[in-house]
Amino acid sequence: MNQGEVSYFEHRNAPRGSNVPGRDMLYEIGSITKVFTTILLKACAQDDYVSLEKPISEYEYLEPLHHNPYWSKITLQHLAAHTSGLPRMPANIKPRNRLNPFADYTEELMLSFLSDYNGEDRIGTYEYSNLGFGLLGYILCRATGCTYDELLHKYITGPLHMTSTSIHLSAEQKKRLAAGFTSTGRRVPHWDLSVHEGAGGIKSSVEDMMIFIQSNLTANASQQNTAIPHYFQAIHSPVSLNGTDRYLGWVLEKQPECEYLWHNGGTYGFTSYTAFDRQTGTAVVVLSNYCFASMYILDILVSQLLSKWRKSGPMMPVDEIGKQLMSELRNLHGSASNR
Template identity: 30%
Template sequence: MTTDRTDQTDRRDRTDRSETALRDRLALEVARLEAPDVVLGVTRRGRRTVVTGGLAPERTTPREALRYELGSLTKTYTVLLLVTLAAEGVLTQDDRLAAHLPPTLRLPHPASRGITLRHLATHTAGLPRIPYDLLPGALLRPSVSGYARYDTGRLLRTFAATRPRHPAGSRWSYSNFGVALLGPALARAAQGTYPALLGTQVLRPLGLTGTTLAPGPTGADAVGYRGDGRTPLPGTDMGAFSAAGAVRATPHDMLGYLEAHLHPAATSLSGPLKEVQVPQLHRGGRRGETHTLAWFQHPAPGGPLLFHAGAVFGQQAFLGYHPASGTGLAAVATRRSRRCPLMPTAYNLLYGLAEEAAA
């Protein structure tokens, strides 16, 4: 009995020392980022470690309780919704996009008619990064989002008028435009709205009560800043591009989302969560990268590392996880500039934790 108690005490001490070392490590990186607001959170072996900091004055709501704009990380939520609806038989991933658009919408380009929902999810539809009619505004007003004035009708009309750059499925090319089209397609297929479907099919089953698509009450959301780190920016209205970039979440909800991917069997979305992690394509030769339905995938010690990043004006976010070691990392910061290297910092942290776990 004494030996058992001693072993338990030793394990507890080792865990506490490991937790302290991790907290110190995260605190050092938070200070190095020199952003107005920073949150770094790690989940591993069933424990969460969250460290916050920043140059801006602390608000009434703690940084780790604020909701941050996730930008392109939204795409992982949208693709999970796609796979969940497919698992329920509402649609299939290889349905033609045209089958879930208004029948009155004419598609004059044959290549457009060959695009499937899977092509949109995997950025292989041949569509440009953003619609061509957004380019003039982006050039003239680079610090102003043009998405807010872009409604679903315009999105669909622009798609109909856009000639894909290459046949669907033949080449990878990152596209906000493509994933945005999943929003109205999924809504029409499931006879609902994209926000409602995401809530009922993904957020609620995973217990993500701190995740939403809309701004919250005053003080609930993080405030982004221009490059000077002082000038506040309004929240980003994504318009018809909600499926590509409108999700907002607290750091703890981000960790909960990662934990669902790390331990799918513990959720009611086990099948879809496993499926979005299955590799779909590889590009760039031996030194290139693999893509699953929803995530970028890189080799790492012990097994692959999956990740995605996102940014809007004044905010940036990163999510990554290493299934082999059960480790996940969530990172957010206000201010998007080269002086705040959140993405490489978060990626290197996660890779280092994976490396240590495999040693």
């Protein structure tokens, strides 16, 4: 998208007999879900369901955590900024199906792990955590008495008329859900995120995601469209946590000639990327039913998790295709400005 003009490009082999347009196909967007979860956090805080700065130990429905002093030092903002000290994944995840590793990880398992966990020495340090966002989504649902899909519809997809975006799909939506494939061409099952829904459970279409990203751009316009919830803009600026400015949900990419907000995602059969430049009004969405993982890499990951491996590290590298597209869009914007 460049200055409000949207262009779609696709490269695919459509299943025999399929008449679903490419822009209407549904994909797992993986960790881009975290941006949606952070928007929901801001919306729920605005409606007084939760507090951004209230210690997690004070939420009555998290009784298993009340005895642990670590949780009196952690807020929902820490979870949203990946600065809570929580690891990327819980050490007690033991998937029965390595191709669908989150499916049998329950609320009870998560709370059991968290009740005795202590990451106090890492509070304030950036450590990308799927577990943290799983907990964040769980808390938002408990605080409101709603499912994640109900919150999504109330605050985001309903107001924006995004009819192809949810975690649990209708029968009609399932017919439009693309199959996922590994880099070896093997078809793999769709992921069930269970209690980790807020970390990566959303499925969406490129058309819906363009509505979403355009709404983020419009939220920054001088004459804001009143149909765009103002809590979209609330996560476009950093917050101060433990003396350091941190972004909630989005990631800031700074280059000599520009800066933009981005996030990507990956499940076992899908890869996704989205970014937008507030200065030039350009944005890009890339959705693919192809993942660069291999069985060998996944086996290593699972074995590390089962041996209680934990290691600080960044999120997935910036998608180079996405960076190239953002660069091309900025060039188009510059050419148009010089005419």
